[in-house]
Amino acid sequence: MTLYGYRIPSMAALLVWAVIWEIIGRFELVMLFPPFTKVLAALGDVISTPSFAAAARITMFSYLAGLAIAVVFGIALGMLMGLVKPADRLLNMWVNIFLSAPLSALVPVIMILLGMGTPTVIATVFMFAVWIIALDTRAGVQHVSPSLMEMSQSFGASRFKRLNMILLAALPEILAGVRLGVIRGVKGVVIGQLLVSIIGVGALFNLYSQNFLMAHFWALILILFAFALSLAALVGRLETRVEYYAGSRG
Amino acid sequence: MTMAKPLVAETAVRAEDSDAVITVRGLHKVYGNSTVALDNIDLSFMRGHLTSLLGPSGCGKTTLLKIIAGLLKPTSGEVLVNGKPVRGPGPERAFVFQDFALMPWATVLRNAAFGLEVRGAPKAEREDRARHYINEVGLAGFEDKYPHELSGGMRQRVGLARALAVDADVLLMDEPFSAVDEQTRRKFQEDLIRLREVENKTFILVTHSIEEAVYLSDRIVLLSPRPGRVADIMEPDIDRNVDPDLIRREPAYLDLIDDIWRGLRHYVE
Numbered sequence: 299m300t301l302y303g304y305r306i307p308s309m310a311a312l313l314v315w316a317v318i319w320e321i322i323g324r325f326e327l328v329m330l331f332p333p334f335t336k337v338l339a340a341l342g343d344v345i346s347t348p349s350f351a352a353a354a355r356i357t358m359f360s361y362l363a364g365l366a367i368a369v370v371f372g373i374a375l376g377m378l379m380g381l382v383k384p385a386d387r388l389l390n391m392w393v394n395i396f397l398s399a400p401l402s403a404l405v406p407v408i409m410i411l412l413g414m415g416t417p418t419v420i421a422t423v424f425m426f427a428v429w430i431i432a433l434d435t436r437a438g439v440q441h442v443s444p445s446l447m448e449m450s451q452s453f454g455a456s457r458f459k460r461l462n463m464i465l466l467a468a469l470p471e472i473l474a475g476v477r478l479g480v481i482r483g484v485k486g487v488v489i490g491q492l493l494v495s496i497i498g499v500g501a502l503f504n505l506y507s508q509n510f511l512m513a514h515f516w517a518l519i520l521i522l523f524a525f526a527l528s529l530a531a532l533v534g535r536l537e538t539r540v541e542y543y544a545g546s547r548g
Numbered sequence: 549m550t551m552a553k554p555l556v557a558e559t560a561v562r563a564e565d566s567d568a569v570i571t572v573r574g575l576h577k578v579y580g581n582s583t584v585a586l587d588n589i590d591l592s593f594m595r596g597h598l599t600s601l602l603g604p605s606g607c608g609k610t611t612l613l614k615i616i617a618g619l620l621k622p623t624s625g626e627v628l629v630n631g632k633p634v635r636g637p638g639p640e641r642a643f644v645f646q647d648f649a650l651m652p653w654a655t656v657l658r659n660a661a662f663g664l665e666v667r668g669a670p671k672a673e674r675e676d677r678a679r680h681y682i683n684e685v686g687l688a689g690f691e692d693k694y695p696h697e698l699s700g701g702m703r704q705r706v707g708l709a710r711a712l713a714v715d716a717d718v719l720l721m722d723e724p725f726s727a728v729d730e731q732t733r734r735k736f737q738e739d740l741i742r743l744r745e746v747e748n749k750t751f752i753l754v755t756h757s758i759e760e761a762v763y764l765s766d767r768i769v770l771l772s773p774r775p776g777r778v779a780d781i782m783e784p785d786i787d788r789n790v791d792p793d794l795i796r797r798e799p800a801y802l803d804l805i806d807d808i809w810r811g812l813r814h815y816v817e
Contacts, residue, residue, distance in 0.1 A: 443647070443649070445645050445646070445647050445649040446649050446651070448614075448619050448643075448645070448649065449643070449645060449649035449662075450666070451619060451637055452617055452618070452619055452637045452641075452642070452643040453637070453642070453643075453662060453663040453666050453667075453710075453714065454637055454638075454639065454663075454666055454667065455666040456666065459666055463651065466651070466653050467651075467652075467653075469653070540653075
């Protein structure tokens with residue numbers, strides 16, 4: 299965006315919202331919103347507490363574990379659906395249902411199955427992230443150029459080699475799915491921990507809201523937003539490195 | 549300069565001819581229940597010759613080429629390569645694809661060496677051979693580029709280098725020049741004539757361009773559409789050891805193009 303000939307970075311919009319937030323906070327218009335500057339001050343406070351370090355560690359662990367399982371399982375499931383017609387007919391509807399279902403409602407069920415601990419959170423992250431990865435992988439595999447497969451066949455490539463080629467050819471779509479999975483996974487870890495509410499960030503949220511530490515509460519949300527966005531940006535950068543050949547396919 | 553000698557299809561079949569690399573016998577291909585793509589095709593392809601399969605779209609020429617390649621199964625009939633029936637793709641045949649079929653994630657060098665890579669050739673050896681053929685097709689200096697950095701014509705040169713590198717007896721080319729622009733195509737055709745002098749290989753070329761078929765081929769197989777049958781076989785008598793531009797002005801070249809067009813016209817109308 300340009301304004302009076304100056305280029306304005308897209309992040310500038312955030313500044314406007316921060317100013318509005320600050321004004322609302324200063325005039326105490328809405329009790330839930332302390333001034334933005336106070337939230338920023340609380341940021342340091344939150345990060346330096348030992349309970350935050352512990353919460354961050356356990357959150358990070360459940361998030362990465364859930365995401366790793368989701369990536370492996372999602373890609374495998376997507377490959378299966380993309381390559382085996384009967385499997386696709388059997389699974390496609392279910393995967394789509396899970397993709398759009400309100401998964402938060404399932405967390406209590408998972409809690410009954412896996413207990414009030416980290417496994418439940420890991421399972422929640424998995425459930426949030428896996429379906430989009432599977433569907434994008436499926437789409438990628440189905441769009442692999444048929445002549446590329448004929449090529450590998452005509453030169454006598456082994457089954458394993460051909461599977462490997464399919465994976466590489468579908469990589470742009472797979473990474474797009476992983477990026478979306480990364481973002482959904484953050485939702486999963488927060489919702490999981492909030493519902494379990496005695497571990498990780500969820501416990502902190504409970505602590506802050508029950509003691510009405512709204513500045514701390516918002517500071518924690520900011521941290522989580524920043525975390526999700528920077529992870530997505532990281533995968534996005536990986537994507538642009540692969541993207542260079544996506545356009546030249548087919 | 550003699551005129552082309554049109555032969556009747558049936559008499560042209562010399563299946564037992566020892567000089568035939570590929571023999572096609574009684575080939576039928578039916579898609580679904582009713583669409584007859586190929587109907588009773590008998591052909592043999594001589595070693596060292598370039599044969600074009602020419603015909604309007606829907607005449608089954610690509611189907612025939614893919615059956616010879618072992619990528620498609622015929623409904624009935626058989627294909628013999630060096631006297632042995634074909635069960636699938638084999639090392640004595642290499643395919644050049646209409647849309648190049650390059651791996652976008654691999655460099656020119658790796659793409660050209662692909663056939664050798666899947667055959668388990670050691671890295672140094674296969675890269676040596678790939679380099680040689682990249683040079684041969686005029687792409688020296690582009691070894692480390694990726695396909696998306698090349699023009700269409702250059703991509704097809706990579707496809708050709710890949711097919712040459714495996715040292716097959718027969719090169720099967722499926723409309724190899726149809727996806728490149730006219731100027732590039734002409735240059736490519738001239739290079740192919742030169743390449744044939746160096747590489748003693750048999751070429752089978754599918755094309756829908758009459759000019760291309762006449763310009764390049766020792767033999768032209770005309771296929772008629774729906775059902776695909778051999779309509780005619782011609783052997784252009786054109787001296788290709790002259791300046792490439794002169795070929796395009798030879799009366800024999802121009803007359804044969806007219807002849808073929810007259811033969812094909814009614815399929816299009």
